[in-house]
Amino acid sequence: MKPQGTAGGRSAGVAPTSEGTPRDPNALMEQVLSAGNLAAALRRVEQNKGAPGVDGVRVEDLREHLKTVGAATRAELLAGTYRPKPVRRVEIPKPGGGVRLLGIPTVLDRLIQQSLLQVLQPIFDPTFSDHSYGFRPGRKAHDAVKAAQGYSEAGYDWVVDLDLEKFFDRVQHDKLMARVARRVQDKRVLRLIRRYLEAGVMCDGVVRHAGEGTPQGGPLSPLLANIMLDDLDRELTARGLRFCRYADDLNIYVSSRRAGERVMASVRGFVEGRLGLKVNEQKSTVDRPWRCKFLGFSFYRNKGTRVRIAPKALERFKDRVREITARSNGQSMRERIRALNSYTVGWVAYYALAKTPSVFRDLDEWVRHRLRACQWKQWKRVRTRMRRLRGLGLPAWVAREFAFSRKGLWRMAHGPFNSALGIAYWQAQGVKSMTERFETLYASR
Numbered sequence: 001m002k003p004q005g006t007a008g009g010r011s012a013g014v015a016p017t018s019e020g021t022p023r024d025p026n027a028l029m030e031q032v033l034s035a036g037n038l039a040a041a042l043r044r045v046e047q048n049k050g051a052p053g054v055d056g057v058r059v060e061d062l063r064e065h066l067k068t069v070g071a072a073t074r075a076e077l078l079a080g081t082y083r084p085k086p087v088r089r090v091e092i093p094k095p096g097g098g099v100r101l102l103g104i105p106t107v108l109d110r111l112i113q114q115s116l117l118q119v120l121q122p123i124f125d126p127t128f129s130d131h132s133y134g135f136r137p138g139r140k141a142h143d144a145v146k147a148a149q150g151y152s153e154a155g156y157d158w159v160v161d162l163d164l165e166k167f168f169d170r171v172q173h174d175k176l177m178a179r180v181a182r183r184v185q186d187k188r189v190l191r192l193i194r195r196y197l198e199a200g201v202m203c204d205g206v207v208r209h210a211g212e213g214t215p216q217g218g219p220l221s222p223l224l225a226n227i228m229l230d231d232l233d234r235e236l237t238a239r240g241l242r243f244c245r246y247a248d249d250l251n252i253y254v255s256s257r258r259a260g261e262r263v264m265a266s267v268r269g270f271v272e273g274r275l276g277l278k279v280n281e282q283k284s285t286v287d288r289p290w291r292c293k294f295l296g297f298s299f300y301r302n303k304g305t306r307v308r309i310a311p312k313a314l315e316r317f318k319d320r321v322r323e324i325t326a327r328s329n330g331q332s333m334r335e336r337i338r339a340l341n342s343y344t345v346g347w348v349a350y351y352a353l354a355k356t357p358s359v360f361r362d363l364d365e366w367v368r369h370r371l372r373a374c375q376w377k378q379w380k381r382v383r384t385r386m387r388r389l390r391g392l393g394l395p396a397w398v399a400r401e402f403a404f405s406r407k408g409l410w411r412m413a414h415g416p417f418n419s420a421l422g423i424a425y426w427q428a429q430g431v432k433s434m435t436e437r438f439e440t441l442y443a444s445r
Helices: 025-032 035-048 059-079 107-127 141-153 173-180 187-198 221-238 257-273 311-324 333-351 357-378 382-391 396-403 415-420 423-428 434-443
Strands: 087-093 099-104 158-163 201-203 206-208 242-246 249-254 285-287 297-301 305-309
Touching: 025 059, 025 107, 025 187, 035 059, 035 107, 059 107, 059 187, 107 187, 107 221, 141 242, 141 249, 141 297, 141 305, 158 257, 173 187, 173 221, 221 242, 221 257, 249 257, 257 285, 305 311, 311 333, 311 357, 333 357, 333 434, 357 423, 357 434, 382 396
Parallel strands: 087 201
Antiparallel strands: 087 099, 158 249, 158 285, 201 206, 242 249, 297 305
């Protein structure tokens, strides 16, 4: 599927109008396969990397692979006869327990899906609700959390927290394709999307075809999810409700519990009747915002509504740090610090929206305590401990007392050992401070 161009280097695709739709609605596939669109899709797939699909072809080998199958694949796509390969099923543990089933398409299918996404997104995205934030250009989770905070500050301090049960597994293909066909006329594109939905998954060498659901993991799945739930957004807007939706995570803000229970009942009827989806009764609730979580955040009252990190998010953070700093995994301190920095930098960048510097200070101290316990265990011999402690500037009698102590690792990480291996020591070892990272991000906003 080698990108092809026209004279002068211009792409051979159908140019979109200012409204984002192609001038010839029946030639959408030509726009998908235009040279510029394919080149951009290829760069994105390579940037995203990822594991190989059922055919074993790696992202690093995609360009070479295209030299072999590109021309034939392009011809099949233009003729409307291309058939995607099944996705490879993998299980990803959920933070709250259980597993999330992901489907990994082949790298060739990821390229095709990315090319489709780049053409379809400008067609659909301008028509989506302003209250939809997930997987949309120029929008992010922080925007949804800020909007939710605004609703609560305005007095709508009851939330209908609606959880869609196994959303990606329950999407009915006919209902989804009917919504795609509202704005897409090219039958080749419609046929290709349906084939992606029906490609099935490969588990233990056996291909299983599903009559419903859209596998998570492909570039096209988030857009299809937004298309499916756009009718719900329109319904909520028509009712004059205040809401934030991020993919299948939906919060509706009302002024009383009674109003919330009424909204819950009516929205449940719409979701299950009109969309053919199911509301998870155990995870859906009507409650105060500060007793719920939304995208890893929660709220609290202090001269208005403030954002805080949800308790479960803090638990997940500590669980992950415990894995990295487990004292029995045999890693060197350098490897631990590298893994720790890789995790905490991204974590702080996301949760810095919660202006709670004390939380980051406490977490910094807890992380250093974990590292001190690891370090003490690695200095196994009494002689080594004495030499190291003396090198850190502790008096000989303190070093001797510590070196011969039979106290546990966690207790040994307190006291003089704490001051000897304090903030300056760990900074010199390369540990990045979450507090400093938060202050830098806060100052730049």
